[in-house]
Amino acid sequence: MKIISFFSWRYIPALGLLILLSACSDDQTKPSKASIIQGQTLPVYANNAGVQIDVRDFLVETSQLDSITATHGLVIEKRSEFLYGVLFGSNDPFVNLVTLWTDGVRNDIPFIKKDEMTASLIYDGDAENVQIKGEFTNWSLQDLKEEDGERYYLATIPKGNFQYLFVENGVEEQLDPNDLDVVSNGMGGYNRLLRNTPSKKAPRLSLGQITEDGFTFKANEKLDQLYVLYANQKIEVQQDSLSYKVDLPKVDFTNRNNKTQLVRVYGGNLSGIANDLLIPVQDGKVVTDPDQLSRTDHHAQVLYFMMVDRFLDGDPSNSSKVDDPEVLPQANYMGGDLAGVLQKINDGYFEELGINTIWLSPITQNPEGAYGLWPEPRTKFSGYHGYWPVSNTKIDDRFGDRQLMQNIIAAAHERDINVILDYVANHVHEEHPVYQNNPDWATDLYLPDGSLNTERWDDHRLTTWFDTFMPTLDFSKPEVVEKMTDSALYWMTEYDLDGFRHDATKHVPEVYWKTLTRKIRQNTDRPFYQIGETYGSYDLIRSYLSTGMLDAQFDFNMYDSGVSAFAKADKSYSNLTQTLAKGLDYYGHHHLMGNISGNQDRARFISYASGDVSFDEDAKAAGWTRDVMMSDSTAYDRLGMLHAFNMTIPGVPVIYYGDEYGSIGANDPDNRRMMKFDDLSERELKLKELTKQLVDLRRNSISLIYGTTEIVSESNGMLFLRRTYFDEVTMIFFNENPISFNVVKKPGDDVAVKTVNAIESKTHYQVPAKNFAMVQLKNKK
Template structure:
């Protein structure tokens, strides 16, 4: 058999197939009692140096079905109905938290976080000293120094990596006088740079898919692995399922996998230097997927997204064109006429198939206001709601974009071509013309803060309450009484239409309560695969905090994007900036 190689797009997991190897041993006679306690693949839990809090509802819809929870050596726990607190020091770098139901263990991967205690100091005359940077999502109010003798001090636990940061001395941003390194921030100024050495990638064990037979998979190990964890679905494979040498690991595929149209093998390894990459191997009826033609639009990991702002894409129905009649809006800030019918036209033309696209991401289509709002100085203009991000209704399709029948036609045509459609959904705010603003004013955050300052564009220090503009009230999604109906509004689109998921706007400005509630409703009420991807500008830890089995499937990595833009567009920025991102 020739060696075949392909990779899933959008997920850092590798799917590689290769030459047959011989194996005479039958699969172990083990049968897993699969009551699907965990919906989807359990995402890894990062075990912190002090205490790690695990929300069990992120993994198990019915937590009452959990009989017990067990942890690897070195760790202990306390548990209430929905929350586990993990204490102690994990003696291994990787491991498994088992949740038990009727004698069957369901495994949740664990990874020990390697953190360093970093001490910042400032010697100088000041009343208040703070720091803001990539390590705290640029929120200075979360990192305030204490006065100790003749200096100010702050200690933070940080993972290995490079961090840009600044001090804030009595409200003024300055570089750290004690910092040895600085870095161009891409906007004409420099930030201080903290470097915490990462594991040496040349010494960390890497897992590389190598070969397979109808009943086994062999992966190569670039260095001897002291630890390995392998899962089929959410079941830890041990004992006779694994045969390991210094150079490779052979995994016996459970015979039970033949009963599943699609299931996955996942592999991690670790040595003294660090934790390997993860390898995701798709199975079809228990055999390794060999060809991309075997993938369907339901394979979340294989999505290739195409984003379009509907108004600017294709005008398929000129009869619904209606630019805002306001002379303060320049033509480029007004409606162009693109609509849902235009997207369907291009689908039927084969445009997206020729590009190799299998997922369309539509800009918001809910009703927006008819007037002009906002201001831009140069060139002077106001704006229409052509972009769709100013909803005055959470369920009505904007007539300038189309009708229910046109959206249903688009979805039917896309699905006929094995193409997903995900909708850009705005949960964070509404436009001031939305009826809720008058009906439920207590559902919104105040425009002015207690100190009298206006709470607009306070992206970091007022992350969950800030307004984007004075005509865009922010929903207070920290309140359960607001989260309930707002998640119901999002569910409307999935229950009314055969949409395949959401791209969520402004994810970092929405409390985790909303994402947990929405994902719980999706899993319990929608019986088809749903993909949710978010938008978060901020630290890597902040971006990661929204991604797990019970919240979002993925987030866009704007940190890598910003580093890539600087490396590609500016001669003085080296490509190592992307490597170190």
């Protein structure tokens, strides 16, 4: 059994003589007028070649733009009315600012130069036809280059580990799992591994103390660049050696759409980019109590995703199955509707669970008939899921009507709960009038070589059809972009929605997302959260995250690592740790990515954890061919560990309906069983209670919402994470073996200690094997 001892926290030494740190050559005047850009300007990532920006992504009225400046000699080139090139030199620092000036007011955008390396991956086999695919190609096949008889591929990657495969004659190469350069792919096979491990660690920033006028922070080594942004405006920093003091200026925030303003800190040096800091501020004071936050503070969200048809039948009068003997019951409508959602809002179900954002599956009208065919045991499908729209604005008759939807939003808002809607833009059903009247608005169902253009997720991702009855829209046509963005805008203007979950994000080109986001900002100033669904590489996922497109995407890479660590019981958290670190590097240490407990396209986590669904089988076939049960109740503890992980890492936790108690099932549609509210087993009730406790800790811990993240240690079947926000520290342990630890207080400390899932005896704590524990320390002074 491991013994860990630590003190509650460390104090920053008192600041001595303060020196003004000037990290920028342009105007240093303190701002008195707030930035006109609502929300936070997400960092722009670029390589040495630079990047192109569109000022319409940032400014609702581009006529307000006076000029653009940049730091450290970055070159700005005007290329058209709205487009500007930002060019980097090879020796330019990692962290920079580009400033849009509007009537003398600065609007600052962080620019991060990618810290990358290029490696030559040499193929040493003798196959005639060889290609490569990997995380750095978005798993699409790429041809090799040949020079002097050597076949190779040049891969450019940031720091971290990246998986790939050489593909010989169309067949994946078989790899020796004992080779040090291979890693499990999580599905029973192996991939090669390309590693970029920097020789030096990047600098680290940590929070210090809250002061009367602001706060302090420090760095562990000298910084060459440092920028502090207050609601998108650079402000002054006072420096004393490696310690820094920020006094918040007085700014007129009457034009801002949220009470909370965010302070962000970015820094770096030749060793790399430091972790960013995020500090919420209200009325000129640093926020210390989560009760000060509201549903419009997106970092404080906890999402709950429900498939409407499978949640609750609140109005049996609108229940109607597809009358087709070829549709098995699992693939037919089960009666859930908007009335059921409203009932559970009014019953307080979501409030009791601690949820402050509910995500509804698509509610637009779907076809009346059956489509598709699963070969064995031969069944067609209904549109119960909502992803086959025949209208983009009409609510499906089986779900309810306009008034019900308005009542849901009003009831949710009364309880300080957001409502976001799942919207499908990529495709329509073949019965949709858009396709019926404009068949040329769809991409081609057949490729030039005559092959069917269906499920070509990577090599033809912007044109592929999901099925032969689901035309993918051709967004290269401006009229299609206008029509579909207007249809999405309808939901935002006609209903007081708080955001969208966007289906099939990577299959829709950037022009759609930019146009939609621009229209949203032109039509409302309320905070609006947009999160996308993309399976693919980190670069592909991040390419949709920007001030002009989406706020976040679901982190499926993180989920896959979580499944491997917690459901497979690998006895090692190494891959999970690497994935967490890579995500922080890619998306920032305070991102809004969705950390899911499961979704409608994967077998239930708990059924993998119990062994009732095997990792090396077709999980969808398993749902059709046998009745998946629960054979190992320790799977509930495993799911509890995943919930704990999601609730404590940066990002937005997302609970897939039923995962609060451990709904079982193989893949679609077995993972979409009807929700249970009553007659839960003892283990289900216990997990539901634990989930409520974890959500409560997340919602009421400022360190878990805005704190810094440290991977303190990972070895021998134990992972130790620490989240810190000024005088609040939350420590999280995940362990395969039993552990115990002590909390040692300094003399004079007045510290409140809160624990979850740990056996407590005064200052000594124990955690059983294959479990987790959280300990939170907070200074009560």
